[in-house]
Amino acid sequence: MSSDPARADQAACTEAVLDVTPEAAVVSNLGVASYVLAGVEDRERNFYCWGSMGLTTPVGLGLALAIDDPVTVLDGDGSTLMSLGALATVADRDPSNLTVVVFDNGVYATTGGQRSHAETTDFAAVAEGVGLSAAHVSDDGAFVEAYRVAVEGEGATLIACDVAPVDPEARPPLDASHVKRRFRSAIVDPTR
Amino acid sequence: MDWTRGVLSSLGANDVDLVASLPDAALDPLLSALESDPGIETVTATREESAVGILSGAWLGGRRGALVCQSSGLATTVNALSSLNKPARIPFLGIVSRRGDLGEFNLAQVPFGYAASSVLDEIGIRNRTVSDAGEIGTAVDLAAKTAFSTEEPYVLLLDATVTGAKDEF
Numbered sequence: 001m002s003s004d005p006a007r008a009d010q011a012a013c014t015e016a017v018l019d020v021t022p023e024a025a026v027v028s029n030l031g032v033a034s035y036v037l038a039g040v041e042d043r044e045r046n047f048y049c050w051g052s053m054g055l056t057t058p059v060g061l062g063l064a065l066a067i068d069d070p071v072t073v074l075d076g077d078g079s080t081l082m083s084l085g086a087l088a089t090v091a092d093r094d095p096s097n098l099t100v101v102v103f104d105n106g107v108y109a110t111t112g113g114q115r116s117h118a119e120t121t122d123f124a125a126v127a128e129g130v131g132l133s134a135a136h137v138s139d140d141g142a143f144v145e146a147y148r149v150a151v152e153g154e155g156a157t158l159i160a161c162d163v164a165p166v167d168p169e170a171r172p173p174l175d176a177s178h179v180k181r182r183f184r185s186a187i188v189d190p191t192r
Numbered sequence: 193m194d195w196t197r198g199v200l201s202s203l204g205a206n207d208v209d210l211v212a213s214l215p216d217a218a219l220d221p222l223l224s225a226l227e228s229d230p231g232i233e234t235v236t237a238t239r240e241e242s243a244v245g246i247l248s249g250a251w252l253g254g255r256r257g258a259l260v261c262q263s264s265g266l267a268t269t270v271n272a273l274s275s276l277n278k279p280a281r282i283p284f285l286g287i288v289s290r291r292g293d294l295g296e297f298n299l300a301q302v303p304f305g306y307a308a309s310s311v312l313d314e315i316g317i318r319n320r321t322v323s324d325a326g327e328i329g330t331a332v333d334l335a336a337k338t339a340f341s342t343e344e345p346y347v348l349l350l351d352a353t354v355t356g357a358k359d360e361f
Contacts (some may be wrong), residue, residue, distance in 0.1 A: 027249065031227025047252060058237075058245025059252070059276075065210065065233070066253025085238035089246070095237060133198065176280035188254035 004164040005167055006138060009102050011168070013161055015145045017072055017101070020147055025063055029056040031110035032166065033074040033103055039170030044186035048172035048179055056083030057100050061090050064098035067187060070151055071097055077104040077118035084126060090156050091131035096185040098129075098156040099147065105165040113165065122151045123160035138162035195354055196222045198214055198329020199287065204231055204348060208285060210250050211235070212243035213260040218289040223260060229332035233299035240265035244272040246282040258285040263292060263305040263349065273345060274315050283339040286347030287332065290321060290336025308349055319347040325354045 014036050017024065026048045028034040033056075034048040047063075048054055055079065060073035080087075080102050083092050090100065106118045127134035133155055135146040149155035173179055199222055203211075210234045211226050213219075226232050237243035240261045247257035259269075264289050276282060277321075291298070292305020304311070311320040322331045331348055339346035 021276045023195075025253070049276070051279070052272050055241065055245035055248075055272055055276060058242040059249035062210075062212075062246035062249025062251075062257070063253045064249075065235070065246070066255040069281075083239065083242055086242045086245070087240060089235065089237050161338065180280040180282060184252050184254075187252065 003138055007162045008140050008143050010036050010105070010163040010166055011040060012140045013101070013103070014074065014159055015136050015158045016140070016144045017074070018043070020069045020144065021072060021151055022025060023074045025067065025183070026072050026074060026185055027060040027063060028074040029079045031054070031076065031106065033076050034172050035168040035170055037074060038172035039168050042172065044182050046172070047183045050174065053079050054086070057083065057090065058086045060098060060100065061086070061093060061095070062076040064095040064156070065093065067122040068097060069187070070099070072163045073098070073100040075100060075102050077102060077106060077117045077121070077123070077192065078108045079177065080123060081117055081121065087127055087132055087158065090129040094132070096156070099150040100156065100158045102158060102160045103145070103161050103163045104160055107165055109165050109167070124158065127158040127160075132156060132158050134160065136160045162176065195325040195328045196225045199332050200225055200229060202329050202332035202336065202351065204264045205333060206256065206340065208258050208336055209233060209258045210247065210255050210257040211260055212237050212246045212257060214240055215264050216262040216289055218352070218357070219260055222287070226260070239268055241268045241272045244269045244277065244284065248276055248282045251282055256342065258287055260287045262289045263308045263333040264301060264349070266308055267304040270299060270311065270315065273317050277345050278316055278321070279289065283343050284345050285332070285336045285339050286319070286345060288347055288349050289355050290349040290351055295352040301324060308314065312347055317347060319344055319349060321349040323351040323353045
């Protein structure tokens, strides 16, 4: 449960992603998004970023252009702000198997909770402004609904989800090369 | 324009079927040829760093990709290369026009363009400068082979002697 009733619970929403699309290839942003995902379930089909801030959504886009399975990006407000332009490329390609979730906790949580520009940024409006379907939710139930619609609908979708800041204990494996090997082996036909 | 043919055939021979790029005057003949090649999917990124992310994700999904951009754009990819491609060992082929040296008129292109190879060396990204147009097909072929075999990026820096310099003055 979220400590702030006006905001969704990031762990509950992450769990919903895995419930609705158990086969999804999930790309998670460095920091909280990856920590929460690893805590919910450290699956083979998780690709955690430990660096490359701002690239989580582009990595998800490239992946969605390569596979037919659902691809879900778990991004953060700070990382999304770092590369808002990438959303224009997502809109241009608009792959139906791609859903970008922006977990907006309003802060740079991994560096000590400094405020981001999220308070004055409407991520769903930004997405729509570059031609990408979008939804804005701020509770767990609305998130699940929006996620189901996004996964079933045509084209890519961005879901901006207001969440309360959390400080999870869990960490994904640190060996990036291991994570990518495990991920790619689970996804790619070995004959390729 | 002949140098572009060698690039296309070597990309095809190595199953590179995705190109992420930003426009560049020197590379325009290549980019046009890539766009009209039915075997290649081209994605125009808004920033070269994002293009590296796209190519990395595509490789995680089983495809092979190439970055086509100019050296000033390569400058935006240093964090991606250092914190994603290098530690996770995710390959792509870079085909980059090297500004800042022979024929360069624009000082803004000089610091990174001239130093691109040294910067890549410092962060452990293998690279080679191609100065002879006759070598480009072989260089692309062998660079792709080593990149996708070792699972690390390889960047070819194309001198103005290959692509032709922009003549502003």
